[in-house]
Each structure stands twice: as structure tokens, then as C-alpha cells.
Amino acid sequence: MDMFEKLKILADSAKYDVACTSSGVNRDNPSDGIGNAKACGICHSFSADGRCISLLKILMTNACMYNCSYCYNRFSNDIPRATFTPKELAELTINFYRRNYIEGLFLSSGVIKSPNYTTELMIAALKILREDYKFYGYIHAKAIPGTDNDLIQALGHLCDRMSVNIELPSSESLIALAPDKSKNSILAPMGFIKDTLTENKHALVKYKKTPQFVPAGQSTQMIIGASPETDYSIIKLSEGLYNKYKLKRVFYSAYIPVVRGSALLPSIETKPPLLRENRLYQADWLMRVYGFESSEILDEKSPMLNPFIDPKCNWAVNHPEFFPVDINTADYQILLRVPGIGILSARKIVAARKWGKLDFMHLKKLGVVLKRAQYFILCSGKRAEGIKINESKVISSLLSKKALENYYGFKNGVQIGMFD
Amino acid sequence: MKQIDICYKYDGSFYGMLCCVFESFEKKEMPIGIFDRGGSLFLVKNIKTDDIKAERVLKGVQDKMGIIGVEYVRLAYLASIKDKEIAIIHFIKEGLNKGKKFIEEIRTGFGPIKKMVAGSINNIFLAKIQKGIDLLLLEKQRFIQFVRFSEVYNRALVSIIEPEHQVLPLLADHFVQRFPNEQFLIYDKTHCLGLIYTNKEVRIERIEDYQMPDLSNEEKEYQELWKMFYDTIAIKERKNEKLRMGFMPKKYWENLTEMQ
Numbered sequence A: 001m002d003m004f005e006k007l008k009i010l011a012d013s014a015k016y017d018v019a020c021t022s023s024g025v026n027r028d029n030p031s032d033g034i035g036n037a038k039a040c041g042i043c044h045s046f047s048a049d050g051r052c053i054s055l056l057k058i059l060m061t062n063a064c065m066y067n068c069s070y071c072y073n074r075f076s077n078d079i080p081r082a083t084f085t086p087k088e089l090a091e092l093t094i095n096f097y098r099r100n101y102i103e104g105l106f107l108s109s110g111v112i113k114s115p116n117y118t119t120e121l122m123i124a125a126l127k128i129l130r131e132d133y134k135f136y137g138y139i140h141a142k143a144i145p146g147t148d149n150d151l152i153q154a155l156g157h158l159c160d161r162m163s164v165n166i167e168l169p170s171s172e173s174l175i176a177l178a179p180d181k182s183k184n185s186i187l188a189p190m191g192f193i194k195d196t197l198t199e200n201k202h203a204l205v206k207y208k209k210t211p212q213f214v215p216a217g218q219s220t221q222m223i224i225g226a227s228p229e230t231d232y233s234i235i236k237l238s239e240g241l242y243n244k245y246k247l248k249r250v251f252y253s254a255y256i257p258v259v260r261g262s263a264l265l266p267s268i269e270t271k272p273p274l275l276r277e278n279r280l281y282q283a284d285w286l287m288r289v290y291g292f293e294s295s296e297i298l299d300e301k302s303p304m305l306n307p308f309i310d311p312k313c314n315w316a317v318n319h320p321e322f323f324p325v326d327i328n329t330a331d332y333q334i335l336l337r338v339p340g341i342g343i344l345s346a347r348k349i350v351a352a353r354k355w356g357k358l359d360f361m362h363l364k365k366l367g368v369v370l371k372r373a374q375y376f377i378l379c380s381g382k383r384a385e386g387i388k389i390n391e392s393k394v395i396s397s398l399l400s401k402k403a404l405e406n407y408y409g410f411k412n413g414v415q416i417g418m419f420d
Numbered sequence B: 001m002k003q004i005d006i007c008y009k010y011d012g013s014f015y016g017m018l019c020c021v022f023e024s025f026e027k028k029e030m031p032i033g034i035f036d037r038g039g040s041l042f043l044v045k046n047i048k049t050d051d052i053k054a055e056r057v058l059k060g061v062q063d064k065m066g067i068i069g070v071e072y073v074r075l076a077y078l079a080s081i082k083d084k085e086i087a088i089i090h091f092i093k094e095g096l097n098k099g100k101k102f103i104e105e106i107r108t109g110f111g112p113i114k115k116m117v118a119g120s121i122n123n124i125f126l127a128k129i130q131k132g133i134d135l136l137l138l139e140k141q142r143f144i145q146f147v148r149f150s151e152v153y154n155r156a157l158v159s160i161i162e163p164e165h166q167v168l169p170l171l172a173d174h175f176v177q178r179f180p181n182e183q184f185l186i187y188d189k190t191h192c193l194g195l196i197y198t199n200k201e202v203r204i205e206r207i208e209d210y211q212m213p214d215l216s217n218e219e220k221e222y223q224e225l226w227k228m229f230y231d232t233i234a235i236k237e238r239k240n241e242k243l244r245m246g247f248m249p250k251k252y253w254e255n256l257t258e259m260q
Ligand code: SF4
Pocket: A064, A065, A066, A067, A068, A071, A072, A073, A074, A075, A109, A110, A111
């Protein structure tokens, strides 16, 4: 099989993994090799779906011996199979990198022969890159559940980020849809990576020469919409993962049906729930950056994110007791909770008010979206001129006309093609 | 400074431009225009490039505004700004008056917050310079992403770009640090300049009308592989043209291998 065929098969099989960031680590090139890594991450292109292409996202092999029903590469699926040799993969990576196509490699794999064997193949490829080519660029590698710890450790010393994909957000769904995996087989490597990371950090403080272990941390991915979990249970799970396993990121991937006629999975005509995925990212962002807790965003009684309003606005609308906040005195963390004020404008407010009291005109210049924010703020004790506050006014300022109708529909339990 | 109906003409270099600044300050005059190529309807005064005068201007800027002031002048020179040279004279004049605080003010837009609300940052030229520099730096980022090399002449890497601003001096560090053992040329077709890195040395040279040499079969093959990867990785159920165009504006497509 020629390179063209192989790459086509193995890129096609890898594309459902959404993580493609190259961020989180700075590494210089001491001038004896190729490449470096930039903590900010660099996107080199954008595919037709608008997603960033930063890494050569590829599988070592798609000849998987497992049969996870949601997965395109499951062994019962009738698709062409291919496997890279470590050398082929390393060469391809370097040649793409030299041409400035990519920031590095994102290597995942189906399970061939055994998890250990698969991981050994990956290690061999990364060794060629790091040792023979002296490649200093970014590498993200998948830890395959079921692999022995010493192999995971070896892999971790060769890459910048590792991820173990949870894929299904509950053990029930795992049992139903991924019979070869279990909650435990996924969480075990995650825990091992976390512990090794912590040890490595301590060791690095003591001995500068200690080889680094996944300096950009670990992440995971969950598939949204293949199984029946609510948004509440998903973000609670994410919150737990952030706290317990110190994950850098949880990625959410709207399920794209790849199986015909399965009783357990959405039908092949189902559109991927992109809006729901987007809302989950927003909720995740609130937890990671804005300091929200999952229980502030959702609860048992209303366990789904309202698709028609972003979760921050939704929180604000449901917490009138928190507002209004005064722009000239409120803490940064409090400013962040105001709809229409983002990270940048909150920072600007804090910096600008040192120069003098801010009024509504100033806020506009600082990038605050007043149309939204005006209902929630005071400037030196005063409301915006002529403003009347009642719930329906506030909500309609936050939403488009169409979204507005749907918003009330959702609240009242009418599901009008909710996640179409 | 008195307004005069005369144009300055200089050689287009950074030092040449600084000599125009020198002339304007020394004669206490503000020319009606400053240009480097072509002719003018107005009377033209030729400004000779003199390193000593140029460096005196730089020293003055550094003494009053600090090193960041010098950096600003350099970036403004690289940016495509309408009436750039005149704007730079205004910038330096303001800066010499106000000193270090000045850069902070125009950079953050916080300082003159009252004026900011009243209309513009009191001087339209300063706003132009800030905007020009912002766009220049944005374009630099874009080319860190979108430069595409082809391997030619037996392992040398060549890329052709068409930037609006003179980004080459800003790209040099990034690509040299990334590819210390390669030899490469990034050719700026808009300004006819080449960033050349060979034998671990980097320089920028004027090159008229450079053309990409014929590609080897191996090179064509890698380009095909990349294009195919690019097409394959997109998920068709998620197609979103608007999003793509926002991140990767069409004007860059012409020189992007994957968009051919
Ligand atoms: S182990 Fe991975 S590649 Fe194999 S079927 Fe399951 S999800 Fe797919």
C-alpha cells in the first residue's frame, strides 16, 4: 500500500478526535535539531469545518481489535485498514513540519495485538522523532487503556501532552457501548499520569536534569449525544476530572453517527448536536476560567443547558439577587459574572478605573457590550439612563427574536427540535 | 513647526526615513508629503541618507521615550500606514514632549481616557500609527501560521508570501529558531524583499521578481499528501465556510499549498 493510501485511511479514522491544540509548553531548540514549541499554540490551517489544524492528527493503525459500537474503527466495521511503520510516521511528520504545515504530531491508535504492543509501536515512532531527528516540536500522544504503567511512563517522557479518552460519560454507557473497556481501565492510566506528573514536578525542582514528563499535562474527550447522559452529569464529571486528575482540558465531541441500524445508538440520519456541544464548551469555560461550580450552572431539576441562551447569561437571569454590581468598585471575579463583560473587558475595566471614575460611555469604549450589560450594572451608584428592568426586557436584550420564542418553549418543557 | 508646500523624497530605508524626521525637526517645517518612489506634483526636496543624523534621531527617541519608543518607530516604519512618514514625525514630536508615559498612553488607550471619549486620541496620526502597528503584528502572526515552504535546490526551503506590511524582519527570529539547521528563503512579493537564511546567518535583501523554481517529484508528492490530509481531516457533517474564512481569510489562500 502506498503512502497516499495509508495517510488517507489513517487521517480519515483519526478525524473524530477533536483535540488539536498545540498549546501549553515552551521548548527552545538548542540549535542541534528541528523545531520548537510555543506555549500559545499555533494553528497552521483551518479545515472546511472551520476547525484549527495544528497537528498531524493521525492513527498509528486503524486495525483495531476492539469493537466499541460508536467508533468508526471498530473491528466489525467494514472499512479499509492500514498501519504505519514507526519510520514512515516519523518521516512524514518531519516532512510536514519542515514545510510549516504543522506544529507537531497528535498520535492516537486503534488497538493492534494488545495495548502494550500498540504503545510500543507509538514509542518507537516518537523515539525516531525525538532521538534521530532531534525533533523539538509538539507531540500529543494517546494513552491506550490497558497499557502497562512502565510503557505509559516511557511514552510520557517522549511527548508533551497525553490523553486518555473517556468517550462515554458514564460507566453504564461504557458497558453498553464499549464492551472491551471499563471505567477502571480508563481511569487507571489517568491516575497514573497524574501521579507521575506530580512526582516529576517535584523531581524537576530538585534536579534540573530530570527528563520531563508530559509538560503540557493531560486531557480527555467525551462524546456527546451517543448515550443518554444529561448535561448536568457531563459537567459534573468534567468538574470531578479537573479536580481529581488535574486535567488541562476536557474536550466535547458531538457524536456523528457511524453505525447503521443500531438499537443502542442514534440513527444514522441524526445530525451531530453541534449546538449542545457548543453550550457544553461554554459551561466548561465558566468552570475553568470564570470560577463557576457545576452546581451553579445546572442542577437535578433542570439538568440540560438551555440551547437558546448561553450559560453565563442564563445564570445571571436566574440570579437577580446578585445584581446590580458597581463597575467602579466590584472585584474582577464579580465583573466576570456580568453578561456582556468578558475577560478582556473586565481586565480593562480594572486597569482603566485607576485613572478615574468610569461611566457608561467609557464602558462602551472598553469593549463592554452595553446592550447586555446595562441591566446588570451601576456606574458610581447610578443605573444607565432611562433603563427599566423587568425579566422579559432583560431576557429579550440577551436573545434574538427567534431564540426568544424557543427559550420560553424550552423553559416550559416544550422541546421544539431541541438539538437540531 | 510651519507647514510647507514641499515634499521630501528619500531612499525608502529606515535610516532614510529617520533623516526626513531630522530634516523636519532641524528646519522646524512640516512637509506636505514624504515619499520614496515615483514623482510628485509639489516641489521636491531630496533627503540624503546619513547614518549619523539617523542615529541622532534614534538616540533622542530612546532618551525621551525609552527603548520601547525606538521599537515603536521601527514597527511604524514596517507597517503600511497612509502618510506613514508624516505620522511618524507627529509621533516623535508628541513623544519627545511627553516622555515615557506617552507610549503607555497610546498603547493601552487608558491614559487619555477622557479625550478618548471626547473624540479621538487627540491626534489622528497617533491613532493611525497604533492601528498600523496592530495590523502589522497581526499579519506577522498570520504568516507564522500560513507560510508554506517548498523544498527546492536540493533541500533548501522556499516560500512566497504577499503581505500588506513589511513582516519579514519580524518573522526572522521565529523561523530561524525553529529551523536552525535548514537553509531557507521567504520571499515578500509585495515589497520585493527576501529573508534569506544560509550557513546560520540571516539577512534581508532586495530581490526583484523572484519566481518559484520547478518542483521535484518528491516535493510534489508531499504537497499532494498534505492537500489530501487537509481535505480528509474536515468533517463534512460540520462544514462551516464562514468559520473557516474568519480564521483563514481568502487573501491568504493563493499561497497556501492546501488551497490550490
Ligand atoms: S478501542 Fe478505540 S479505536 Fe478501537 S474501537 Fe474502541 S474507540 Fe475505536
